Amino acid sequence: MKREIKVKNEDYDVVVVGGGMSGICAAIASARHGAKTAIIQSRHIFGGNASSEIRMHICGASANMSKPLLEESGIIYEIMLENKAFNHYFNYSHWDMVLYKKIREQKNLTYYLNTVMDDCEVADNTIKSITAYQQTTETRYKITGKIFVDATGNGTLGYLAGAQYKTGSEGKYEYNEPHAPLNPNNDRMGNTLLFKAVDRGTSVNFKRPEFAYTFTEEQLKYRTHGKVSEQARKDLSEEEIRITSTGSATIDTGYWWIELSGKTEDIIDEYEEIRDELVCCIYGVWDHIKNGGDHGAENYDLEWVGMLPGTRESRRLVGDYMLNENDILTNRQFDDAVAYGGWPMDIHTPNGLYDFHLRPSQITSFDGAYTIPYRSYYSKNISNLMMAGRNISASKMAMGSTRVMGTCGIGGQAVGTAASMCIKNSCMPRDILNHIDLLQQTLLKDDCYIPNIKNCDIQDKARTAKIKATSQKDGFEIKNIVNGVARQTKNSTNMWVSDGISKDGETVTFDFENETSVSSVNLIFDTNFNYSIKQTQNGKRQKQQRIGIPPELVKNYTIKLWKNNSVVWEKAVCHNFQRLNVVDFPDVNCDKVTITVTETNGCSDAHIFEVRIY
Numbered sequence: 001m002k003r004e005i006k007v008k009n010e011d012y013d014v015v016v017v018g019g020g021m022s023g024i025c026a027a028i029a030s031a032r033h034g035a036k037t038a039i040i041q042s043r044h045i046f047g048g049n050a051s052s053e054i055r056m057h058i059c060g061a062s063a064n065m066s067k068p069l070l071e072e073s074g075i076i077y078e079i080m081l082e083n084k085a086f087n088h089y090f091n092y093s094h095w096d097m098v099l100y101k102k103i104r105e106q107k108n109l110t111y112y113l114n115t116v117m118d119d120c121e122v123a124d125n126t127i128k129s130i131t132a133y134q135q136t137t138e139t140r141y142k143i144t145g146k147i148f149v150d151a152t153g154n155g156t157l158g159y160l161a162g163a164q165y166k167t168g169s170e171g172k173y174e175y176n177e178p179h180a181p182l183n184p185n186n187d188r189m190g191n192t193l194l195f196k197a198v199d200r201g202t203s204v205n206f207k208r209p210e211f212a213y214t215f216t217e218e219q220l221k222y223r224t225h226g227k228v229s230e231q232a233r234k235d236l237s238e239e240e241i242r243i244t245s246t247g248s249a250t251i252d253t254g255y256w257w258i259e260l261s262g263k264t265e266d267i268i269d270e271y272e273e274i275r276d277e278l279v280c281c282i283y284g285v286w287d288h289i290k291n292g293g294d295h296g297a298e299n300y301d302l303e304w305v306g307m308l309p310g311t312r313e314s315r316r317l318v319g320d321y322m323l324n325e326n327d328i329l330t331n332r333q334f335d336d337a338v339a340y341g342g343w344p345m346d347i348h349t350p351n352g353l354y355d356f357h358l359r360p361s362q363i364t365s366f367d368g369a370y371t372i373p374y375r376s377y378y379s380k381n382i383s384n385l386m387m388a389g390r391n392i393s394a395s396k397m398a399m400g401s402t403r404v405m406g407t408c409g410i411g412g413q414a415v416g417t418a419a420s421m422c423i424k425n426s427c428m429p430r431d432i433l434n435h436i437d438l439l440q441q442t443l444l445k446d447d448c449y450i451p452n453i454k455n456c457d458i459q460d461k462a463r464t465a466k467i468k469a470t471s472q473k474d475g476f477e478i479k480n481i482v483n484g485v486a487r488q489t490k491n492s493t494n495m496w497v498s499d500g501i502s503k504d505g506e507t508v509t510f511d512f513e514n515e516t517s518v519s520s521v522n523l524i525f526d527t528n529f530n531y532s533i534k535q536t537q538n539g540k541r542q543k544q545q546r547i548g549i550p551p552e553l554v555k556n557y558t559i560k561l562w563k564n565n566s567v568v569w570e571k572a573v574c575h576n577f578q579r580l581n582v583v584d585f586p587d588v589n590c591d592k593v594t595i596t597v598t599e600t601n602g603c604s605d606a607h608i609f610e611v612r613i614y
Contacts, residue, residue, distance in 0.1 A: 006139045012038040012110070013423045014416070015130065015143055017117045018151030020048020021058065021405045022389035022412035024099065025075045026149050029416030029446070031108035035423045037416075038143060039103065040132055042116045043308075046099040048153065050405055050535065052092035054310040055194050055254070057536035060406020061342030061369055062529070065544055069488055070342040070369050071529040074448040076409030078578060081549075084533045085577040088547045095535045115141065117152075120160050126383045127161050147384050147419040147429065151412060154268055155315035155391040163382045164318035169396040177325035177397050179345070179364055187350035189400075190261030191271070191309035193278045194254030195286065196537050197300045204301040206290040213284035217293060219356040223257045225285065226295025251289065251297050253538040254306075257360040258282050259352035268314050275309050281353055312348070312390070312403060319393030320430065321375035328370045328401055336436045337371030337450050338414035338443060341407040345400040364400075369451050372402065374436060377415050378429035386419060386429050388412035410448055417442055445612065447486065447524055447580040454484030455610070461518065462613040465510035465593075471499040473605070478508060486524040486610040495526060498597070498606040505558075505598040506606045510613060515591045520614040521559050523581045523595070526552045526607035549577045551602025559583055562592040577601070 012035075016027040019041025027039040049056040058080070061070035071077070079102055087094040103111050115134040120127055129144040150157040155165055168186035170177070181187070258281050262270035282305060289295045326332075328345060345364040349355035376393040379385040387393070388411055390403040401407070418432045418439055425431070432439055440450055441457050457463070462482050469478040476497035485494040498506035527533070527550040536542060549555075555576055561569040569588045573581065593613055597606035 006137070007142065008139055009142050009144075010038065011144045012036050013145065014038070014147045014149065014419045015145035016040065016149040016151055016416070017130065017157045018048070018153060018389065019043065019046040019111075019113075020151060020153060020389060020408070021050050021076060022408040023048075023149070023151030024079070024103065025409045025412035026151055026388045026416035026419070027109055028075050028102065028106050029413045030420045031106050033417055033420035033442075034108065035420040036108055038110045038112065038145070040112045040115050040117050040130070040143070042114070044114050045096045046103055047096065049310040051099070052096050053308040054306055055092060055196070055537050056310050056405070057534045057538060057541055058406050058409070059343060059404040060409075061340060062406070062532075063343050064541070065530075065532055067342050067369075068530045069490065070340070072406040072410045072449075073487065073579065074410055074413050074443070074446060076406060076413070077447070078580065080533045080535065081527065081578055083535055085549050087535070090536060090542055092535070092537070112141070117157060120157060122161050122382070125162075125381055127157075127385060130157065147386065147422050149386045149388055149415055149419060150317065150391060151388045153311055153314070153389055153391060155317045155387065158317040158379060158382065158385055158387065158391070159315060161382050161385060163379045163385055165315045166318060167315055175322070175324035175326065175395055177395065178329075179325060179362070180395070180397050186265055188261050188267055188314070189312040189348040190259040190352035191267070191274050191278065191311050192256050192259045193275070193282050193306045193309050194256075195282055195302060195306065196254060196304040197252050197297075198303045199252070199299050200301050201299060203298050206287065206302070208287040208291070209283050211280055211283070212287055213280045215284050215288045215292070217288075220285070220288065222356070222359045223255065223353070225255060226251050226289050226297055251295065251300050255285065257353060258285055259348060259360075260354070261350060261352050271309070275307070278309055279307070313399065315391055316394060316399060317385075317387045317391050318380045319376045319378055319387070320380055321373050321393060323372060323376050323392075323394040323398040323402065325364075325395065325397035328398055329364075329366050331366070331368045331370050333452055334371050334373035336374040336433060337453065338374045338377070338418070338439060339372040339407065339411040340369045340449065340451050341372060341401050342369040343401045343404045343407065345397055347397065347400045371451055372407075372411060374414070374418065374433065374439065377411060377418070383428045383430070386415045388415040413446070413448060414439070414443055417446070444486070445522065449487060455486070455612070456484065457612070459614055460612045461512065461516060462510055462611050465512050465613070468509050469496060469498065470502070470507045473497045473499050481508070481608050481611050487529065495607055495609045500604055501597065501599070501606055505596040507594050507596040508608065508611065510593040510611070512591050515563065515589055517587045517589055518561060518593065518613055519585060519587045521583045521593065521595070522610075522612040522614070523583075523608060524610040525554045525576075525579050525581070526609060527579050528552045549601045551600065552607050553577065553579065553601045554597050554606060554608070555601045556599040557595060557597045560594045560596070561588050561590040562594065563590045
């Protein structure tokens with residue numbers, strides 16, 4: 001007798017499909033703001049391209065520290081700080097655990113690993129439910145929800161639901177994009193496998209597998225590998241060398257340009273074939289590095305080779321606005337901005353590695369940052385569908401910048417926050433345009449950054465208090481911590497810095513004109529964005545970092561609430577390693593709040609960007 005697969009029915013407010021960095025940030029944000037949330041992940045670990053299965057480090061608006069003040073904050077930075085607190089030597093198993101722990105411990109969030117979403121039910125252009133199969137438990141789930149977030153990368157949920165989408169490149173005149181091709185085409189950036197090599201300190205031989213391809217120096221002349229040759233330095237610009245390599249010796253870290261886009265019209269349909277072809281290429285490239293001339297690889301040994309290709313491009317779901325190249329090049333500031341980007345428009349050759357005669361990417365750089373409108377994060381024709389990640393509503397040219405994981409992560413946080421607002425207001429994503437100010441202010445409160453948007457929260461009592469500090473340095477006055485900007489910008493420090501730390505600590509005092517009720521103190525500390533904190537296997541990116549917790553970060557501090565010169569409530573916070581601290585407590589009537597910093601993680605001064613009091 002034939003047996004049936006188990007079926008379980010589950011119901012949530014918000015359902016996030018996809019457990020990469022954008023999905024993680026969306027799910028956590030939704031759950032933190034009170035929505036009953038589920039995250040569906042097809043793999044056994046979280047992280048997507050950033051996980052130990054693929055090992056791409058998180059790039060973003062800082063463009064590998066060429067624009068350090070644009071480093072993404074919010075949930076994605078919070079996760080990286082947690083990793084930085086104990087994973088000193090970039091261990092990917094530890095990183096996987098940090099991501100897993102973050103999801104596992106989040107209240108209101110249920111996770112499904114090894115679970116593949118394979119269908120959905122749609123009525124009246126609204127998703128009613130999805131079905132997903134969990135192979136490890138032989139269970140099929142039917143999951144209903146009010147708001148669905150497509151964080152699959154491929155736009156799979158949107159595709160199945162009938163959402164409008166695009167692939168390939170728009171023609172030059174669709175959006176009047178200066179660097180777009182004259183006519184539309186199906187060119188796309190390909191998939192990549194990475195590897196990790198280690199220096200054993202002695203000569204290591206490599207025997208080429210029979211299936212591996214053979215490559216010549218002529219074929220790879222535009223793709224830096226090992227020592228950057230003099231010919232490559234003549235042929236490539238300094239920026240191309242920076243983007244295509246990691247410095248003078250890149251043997252240890254793998255190459256993004258071992259990239260293939262397939263032979264048919266559908267890169268998704270060809271994923272398995274592309275993977276097999278990439279395996280032949282990656283071992284062929286390594287054979288060339290080891291046995292095809294002097295590449296400085298005599299002592300290097302392959303330690304790890306990926307078998308799950310990282311994907312750059314497939315479908316892009318259409319929203320109410322398609323971000324385009326002109327928005328990026330002009331640093332456009334949208335009224336409904338909820339995220340930003342700064343990575344260059346980095347469009348790879350259509351045939352990847354096999355375009356031997358071409359430089360591997362077309363890089364269009366720009367100064368500053370552009371914003372991304374909320375209208376690019378929800379579907380134009382499926383009423384309750386939002387998207388987070390590389391599948392947002394953007395042209396091919398714009399996607400060349402927005403696709404990196406830092407930008408995807410802060411967009412995911414904006415989407416998750418908006419999804420929770422939909423639940424609270426019993427509305428659809430498009431309706432949040434009527435509450436865009438609230439969404440923007442909520443994101444700022446949660447330590448997201450939106451260029452040219454300041455804290456103007458009328459509930460924040462710190463903004464109207466009289467403020468003083470026991471000491472301050474010139475240019476870093478106490479008034480900065482309520483100026484509405486919680487990071488250094490090009491024209492302002494936006495931070496209070498004490499003049500040393502005395503034995504009694506350095507104190508900031510907020511005096512209220514009248515007695516008031518207080519139940520929360522929010523603080524944003526300095527972590528110094530001039531130093532990267534990303535998880536990476538790339539030797540050059542590791543050298544950009546400092547071991548351990550950023551020394552500028554406040555470690556120990558005490559909050560006290562006063563009434564008539566008597567302490568009515570206090571809390572000491574010790575061993576802090578986060579930039580954003582939210583200290584909640586039952587309502588207390590007081591007329592003064594003090595914050596005393598007694599120790600940092602190594603810096604001789606106390607640094608605070610922002611204090612909010614509610």
